[in-house]
Amino acid sequence: MKHTISVLVENHAGVLARVAGLFARRGFNIDSLAVGVTDDEKVSRITIVADGSDYTLEQIEKQLNKLIDVIKVKTLSPDSMVPRELILIKINCTAKQRPEILSICELFHGKISDISANSVTIEMSDSVQNINNFEELLRPYGIKEIVRTGTIAIQKGEAAVTVKN
Amino acid sequence: MTVARAMTECLKAEGISVLFGYPGAAICPFYDELYKSDIKHILVRHEVNAGHAASGYARITGKPAVCVATSGPGALNLITAIATAYMDSVPMVIITGQVNSEQIGRDVFQEADITGSAEPFVKHSYLLKRPEDTAEVFKRAFYIAGTGRRGPVLIDVPFDVQQSEIDFEYPETVDIRSYRPSTKGNGFQIKRAINVLKESKRPLICAGGGLFTGNGAALMREFAKKADIPVVSTMMGLGAMPSDSGLYFGMMGMHGKKAANYAVNQCDALFLFGARVGDRAIAAMEQRKNFTVVHIDIDPAEIGKNIEANVPIVGDITLVLEQLTEQLDAVIAEQGAFSHADWLHTLDERRGELPTEPAEKGFVNPKSFICELDRQLPAHSVVVADVGQNQIWTAANISLKDGRFLTSGGMGTMGYSLPAAIGAKCADSEACVVAVCGDGSFQMQMNEIATAVQHGINVKIIVMRNRWLGMVREVQERAYGNRLIAVSLDGSPDFTKIAEAYGIESMLVDSEESAAEGIQKMLKSDKPFLLDVAVPEFEKTIL
Numbered sequence: 001m002k003h004t005i006s007v008l009v010e011n012h013a014g015v016l017a018r019v020a021g022l023f024a025r026r027g028f029n030i031d032s033l034a035v036g037v038t039d040d041e042k043v044s045r046i047t048i049v050a051d052g053s054d055y056t057l058e059q060i061e062k063q064l065n066k067l068i069d070v071i072k073v074k075t076l077s078p079d080s081m082v083p084r085e086l087i088l089i090k091i092n093c094t095a096k097q098r099p100e101i102l103s104i105c106e107l108f109h110g111k112i113s114d115i116s117a118n119s120v121t122i123e124m125s126d127s128v129q130n131i132n133n134f135e136e137l138l139r140p141y142g143i144k145e146i147v148r149t150g151t152i153a154i155q156k157g158e159a160a161v162t163v164k165n
Numbered sequence: 166m167t168v169a170r171a172m173t174e175c176l177k178a179e180g181i182s183v184l185f186g187y188p189g190a191a192i193c194p195f196y197d198e199l200y201k202s203d204i205k206h207i208l209v210r211h212e213v214n215a216g217h218a219a220s221g222y223a224r225i226t227g228k229p230a231v232c233v234a235t236s237g238p239g240a241l242n243l244i245t246a247i248a249t250a251y252m253d254s255v256p257m258v259i260i261t262g263q264v265n266s267e268q269i270g271r272d273v274f275q276e277a278d279i280t281g282s283a284e285p286f287v288k289h290s291y292l293l294k295r296p297e298d299t300a301e302v303f304k305r306a307f308y309i310a311g312t313g314r315r316g317p318v319l320i321d322v323p324f325d326v327q328q329s330e331i332d333f334e335y336p337e338t339v340d341i342r343s344y345r346p347s348t349k350g351n352g353f354q355i356k357r358a359i360n361v362l363k364e365s366k367r368p369l370i371c372a373g374g375g376l377f378t379g380n381g382a383a384l385m386r387e388f389a390k391k392a393d394i395p396v397v398s399t400m401m402g403l404g405a406m407p408s409d410s411g412l413y414f415g416m417m418g419m420h421g422k423k424a425a426n427y428a429v430n431q432c433d434a435l436f437l438f439g440a441r442v443g444d445r446a447i448a449a450m451e452q453r454k455n456f457t458v459v460h461i462d463i464d465p466a467e468i469g470k471n472i473e474a475n476v477p478i479v480g481d482i483t484l485v486l487e488q489l490t491e492q493l494d495a496v497i498a499e500q501g502a503f504s505h506a507d508w509l510h511t512l513d514e515r516r517g518e519l520p521t522e523p524a525e526k527g528f529v530n531p532k533s534f535i536c537e538l539d540r541q542l543p544a545h546s547v548v549v550a551d552v553g554q555n556q557i558w559t560a561a562n563i564s565l566k567d568g569r570f571l572t573s574g575g576m577g578t579m580g581y582s583l584p585a586a587i588g589a590k591c592a593d594s595e596a597c598v599v600a601v602c603g604d605g606s607f608q609m610q611m612n613e614i615a616t617a618v619q620h621g622i623n624v625k626i627i628v629m630r631n632r633w634l635g636m637v638r639e640v641q642e643r644a645y646g647n648r649l650i651a652v653s654l655d656g657s658p659d660f661t662k663i664a665e666a667y668g669i670e671s672m673l674v675d676s677e678e679s680a681a682e683g684i685q686k687m688l689k690s691d692k693p694f695l696l697d698v699a700v701p702e703f704e705k706t707i708l
Contacts, residue, residue, distance in 0.1 A: 010343060014292070018284060025285050055469075062466035068289040068309060071343040163342070 002031065003057050004083060004153050006161045007046040007064060008072040011037060015069045019046055022067065028052060028060050032085075032150030043071065043163060047152045074161045076153050083153040086125040088113070089135065092142035093120040101141065108134045119144060168296050169194035169327040172260070173202045175303035178335040181231050183207060183222070183591050185215040189235020191275060192262030194327035207591065207620050210612035212239050214584035216246020218616075220255045221549065221588030224571050225596075227380060229256040229310040229318075230588065236262045237275030240321070241282065245578060247317045248286035252575025253401065254378050256315035258306050259287075263323040266294060280321050288316030296329035300336060308339045313346030314464040315378050347463065350480035350488050357476045358459045359492040361434050363500075365457070367508045368394045369432035371417065374401025374574065375439015375462060379482035385438055386410075388490050393503045394436070395512055397425040399446045400560055401574040402439070408564035414512055418446035420557045420706060424515040431511070432456060437474075439482045441467040443575060461485050524701045529680045531555075531629055531700040535562035535601075537677075538627070541684045543597050547571060547589045551582035551602035554635040557706040559601045568596065580609030586624045587617055597625070597688065604630040604654055611660075614667040617693045625687050626695040628660050631702050639705055664695040671695040 009015045016035060023030050031049040038045050050060060057075060064073045076083075093101055093115075101120060105112065110124035124134055128151060135146065155161065166174075172195055176184070183205040188196045199206055209215045215232040223230035234240050240261040250257045263269065264276045280290045289309050291302045302320060310318040362368055370389050376382045382405040389396050389412050396406045397417040406413040415422030417429050429435070430453065437460045440446070460467075460474035461482060468477045478485055497503065524530040535558055542548070546568040550559040556572055563570060571589060573581040586600035602610070607628045617624050638652040664671035674683040674696055687694040 014280070017281065021284055058469065059466065066464070066466055068341065068344050 001051070001053070003050050003052065003060075004076045004078070004081060004151060005048045005050060005060065005064075006074045006076055006153065007048065007070060008038070008161065008163060009044050009046060010069040010071065011042050011044045012069055015044070016046065018067055018069060019048075019064065022063055023048075023050070023060075026059065026063060028056060034150040034152050036152070040163065047150070049151050071163055072161060076155060080156045080159070081153045082156060083127055083151050084125050085128055085131055085151045086123065086149040087131050087135070088121060088123050088147040089138060090119055090121045090144040090146075091138050092118060092144065094118060097141060101138070104134075104137050110134065166331065166333050167194065167198070167327065168293075168299050168322070168329050168331055169198045171299045171331060171333040172303070172322070172327070173198045173204060174333060175300060175335060176204060176231060177202070179303070179307045180228070184231040184233055185209055185218040185222070185588065186233030187212045187215055187235070187239055189239045189262060189275065191236035191264060191324045192233060192239075192260075192327075194324065195233070195260070195262070195322070207587070207616065209584065209616050212242035213246045213580070214610065214613050214616070216243045216250065216257070216259070217578075217581050217584035218588035218591070219257050220246065220250045220253075220581075221571060221585030222592040223250075223256050223588075224377070224585075225547065225569065225589045225592035227256075227378070229258050229307050230592075231258050231260065233260045234262070235275065236264055236279070237277045239275075240279035241277050244283055244286065247283050247319065249573050249576040249578040249581065250317045251286045251288070253374060253573065254315045255317070256310040256378075257317040258310050259317055259319045261319065261321045262327070263292070263321045265325045266323045267325075269323065280319060283319050286317070287319050288314075290319035291321065293320060293322045293326055296326050296331045299331060300333060304336045304339050305341060308341070309344060313344070347465075347479050348481045348484055350461070350478040350485040352488070354476055354478045355485070355488045355492060358436070358478060358489060359496060361457050361459055361476060362392060362436075362493070363496060365434035366505070367432045368392070368434040368436065368505065369428050370394050370396045370436045370438060371429070371440050371442070372396055372398040372402035372405040372438055373440025373442075374399065375482050376402055376405040377569070379439055379463060381439065381482035381486050382406075384483060384486035384490065388486055388493065391490070391493055391497065391503070393505045393509070395428055395505070395509055397421070397428055399440050399442065399574075400572065403560060403563075403570040404565035404568065407566060409566070412509070414516070416560060420445070420561065422561070424512055427515045428512050434459065437461060437472075438486075439463070442471050444471070447471055523677065524704075527675050528699050528701045529674055529677055531558045531698075531704055532562050533677060534629075534674070534680050534698055534700070535559055537680050538599070538684050539563050541681075541688055542568075542599070543688070544568065545595060546597040546599065547586070547593065549582040549586040549589060549598070549600045551600070551606040552577045552579045552636075553603045553606055554631070554639070554704070554706050555601050555603040555606070555629040558629065579606040582606065583610045583613045583624065583626060584616075587613060587622050590622050590624050598623075599625040599627060601627045601629065603635065604628055604632065604657055604660070605634045607660065608654075608657065611663055614664070614669060614693065614695075618667055618669060622693070623691055624693055626693065627698060628695065629698050629700050630660065631700045631704065632657065633702060635704075636706065639707065643707075660695065660697040669693045669695060671697060673697045673699070675699040
C-alpha cells in the first residue's frame with residue numbers, strides 16, 4: 001500500500017542523506033521524494049511516497065522520528081489530502097499537430113512552456129493518476145523526454161503539518 | 166582561544182578526565198591541547214579498541230565516554246566500535262580529525278567521509294564546519310549521547326577548524342526542538358500494565374540491558390519482589406537480577422537456561438523491561454500467541470518491532486518503574502500481598518543443571534572453569550565476555566553478586582573483551598576486571614596487552630583455547646555436514662610466551678586443579694595477568 005508521509009526537518013546540510021539512507025538501509029521502498037523549504041527558512045519539508053505494510057509504515061514513522069534533525073513526521077490520509085505532482089513533458093509536434101495537442105492540454109489544464117519547429121514542451125500539475133492519463137494521451141506523438149517532480153501533498157481543510165502543531 | 170583548546174574545555178565541562186585514542190596528523194592541534202590539559206589519554210594499539218575501551222568505560226559510569234582518532238583510516242577503523250556501541254545503546258562521543266575544510270571532497274591524503282560512513286551506526290553526527298559552533302555542538306553531542314536511548318555521537322573536526330580562533334563559552338543548557346526524549350510513562354498504560362499483572366496467574370519479567378543504561382535494576386528487583394514475579398534475563402540484562410535470588414531463573418533465548426525458556430513459554434503475561442528482545446533472545450517465544458506482552462522501552466521504535474506489544478509503555482525505565490511500583494503499592498494496600506507460589510514452584514522444578522563431565526587429561530571443562538572463576542571472584546567484579554563459545558560459557562555460568570557482565574550483545578563483535586575491560590577498569594579502579602575470550606578473539610586484540618602494560622591497568626585476561634573458531638565450527642558441524650573450513654587456528658602462538666613478551670605474568674591451566682590454582686594466582690596479582698586455558702577441542706555450547 002502507498003503511503004504519503006510529510007516530514008519536517010531542520011534545513012541542514014546532510015539531512016536529506018540521513019533520511020534517504022534510513023529508507024535504504026531499513027529496506028523501505030521510496031516511490032518518490034520531494035524536498036523544499038517551508039515558510040520558515042530553517043525548516044524544510046520532505047514529502048515521501050513509500051510502499052509497505054502497516055508494520056512497515058509504523059517502523060518508518062518511528063525510525064524517522066529518531067533522527068535528531070527530524071522535527072515532525074505525519075502520514076497523510078488519502079481521503080483528506082490534496083496530492084500534486086508536476087510534469088514537464090517534451091513531445092514531437094509538427095505545426096500540423098499543434099491544434100490537437102493544444103486541445104489535449106486544455107482538457108488537462110496543461111501549459112505550453114516551450115515550443116520549437118518539431119517539438120513542444122508542456123507543463124502540467126495534478127494528481128499522479130491524472131498525470132499518468134495525460135502522459136498516455138500524449139504518447140502516440142512520440143515522447144522525447146519526461147521530467148516529474150514526485151508528489152507533494154497538503155491536508156484538506158484547516159489542518160496543517162507545521163513545527164508547532 | 167583556538168577550537169582545539171575549546172574542545173578540551175568542553176570535555177572538562179562534561180567531566181571527562183580520561184579518553185581513549187590514537188593520534189594522527191589531522192587531529193594534532195587537539196592532541197597539542199591535550200598535552201597542556203589534565204585529561205588523561207590512554208593510547209590504544211588500534212583505533213577500534215579506543216572505541217571498545219570507551220564503551221567499557223561508559224557502561225560502568227553510565228555517562229558518555231570519549232574516544233579519538235585521526236582522519237581517514239583512523240576514523241574508519243573506529244566504525245566497528247561505533248556500530249557495536251550503537252547496537253548495545255552505549256553512550257559515547259567520538260572525536261575525529263578531518264582534512265582541511267577547503268580540501269574536503271577532493272580525495273586528499275587520509276581523507277574519508279566519516280560522518281557519511283558512520284551514519285547508519287550513530288545516534289547523530291556533526292561535521293564541525295563553523296568554528297563558532299564548537300561549544301554548542303559539543304554540548305548537544307554529550308546531551309544526545311547520554312539521554313533517551315543512549316548511543317554514539319560523532320564529531321568530525323577539520324584540521325583548519327581546530328586551529329581557528331573563537332570566543333568560547335560553554336552553554337549551560339541545551340534545547341533541541343526536534344529531540345525531546347520521553348521521560349514518564351503514559352498513566353493510562355501504567356494502569357493497564359498493573360491490571361494485566363492483577364489478572365495474571367503466571368507473570369514473568371524479562372530483564373534487558375536497558376535496566377543498566379537507564380539505571381533501573383534496583384527498582385526492578387524491588388518490583389519483582391513485591392509482586393512475587395519470577396525474572397529471566399536477556400544476555401544484555403545479565404546481572405540486573407542477582408543470580409542467587411529465588412525469583413531468578415537465568416538467561417532466556419537460544420543459548421539460555423531450560424527453566425528460563427520454559428518460563429517464557431508458559432507465562433501468561435510477559436513484562437519486558439528495557440529489552441528489545443533481539444532475534445537470539447526471542448527464539449523461545451516466537452510460537453507464542455496467547456499471552457499478554459507489556460513492553461517498556463525508552464525507544465518507541467523498539468516497541469512492536471520484534472514482538473507485538475499489548476501494553477506499550479514508552480519512557481525512562483527508572484521513572485516508569487517508579488510509576489508501576491506506586492500503583493502496585495496501592496493494589497497491595499487494597500488487596501494484600503501478591504503471591505505466585507504455584508507458578509514459582511513449577512519453575513523451580515525445572516531448575517537444575519546438566520551435569521558437567523570432567524574433561525580428559527590435559528584439559529579443563531570450560532563450564533567448570535567458569536564456575537570455579539565465579540567461586541573465587543570478589544563480589545565487586547566486572548566480567549567482559551568476548552564473542553563465540555567463550556561468551557556462551559561465560560554468560561551461562563557466571564553469577565553476579567555486586568558486579569557487571571559486559572559483552573557485545575547486539576553486534577557480536579570479536580575482539581571486544583580486552584579493550585572493553587581496559588575501559589571498565591579505568592572507570593572503576595576498585596573492581597576486579599576480567600576479560601574472557603577465545604583463542605580466535607584473543608588474536609584480534611592481543612596487541613592491547615601493551616595498552617594495559619603502558620598505562621598500568623590491572624586487567625585479567627582469560628583465553629579459552631580450543632584451537633578452533635569453535636562457534637563457527639559448531640555451525641559447520643550441525644548445518645554443513647561437518648565440512649570444516651577456515652575454522653582451525655593452527656599456527657597460533659604460545660599465549661604464555663605472548664604474555665611473557667609483553668612482560669606480564671601468565672599461567673597455563675590444563676586441569677581442574679590448575680584451574681583453581683591459576684585463578685587464585687591471577688586474582689592475587691596486582692598486575693595484568695593472562696590465563697591460558699586448554700579446553701577440550703570439541704566441547705559444544707548447544708547440547
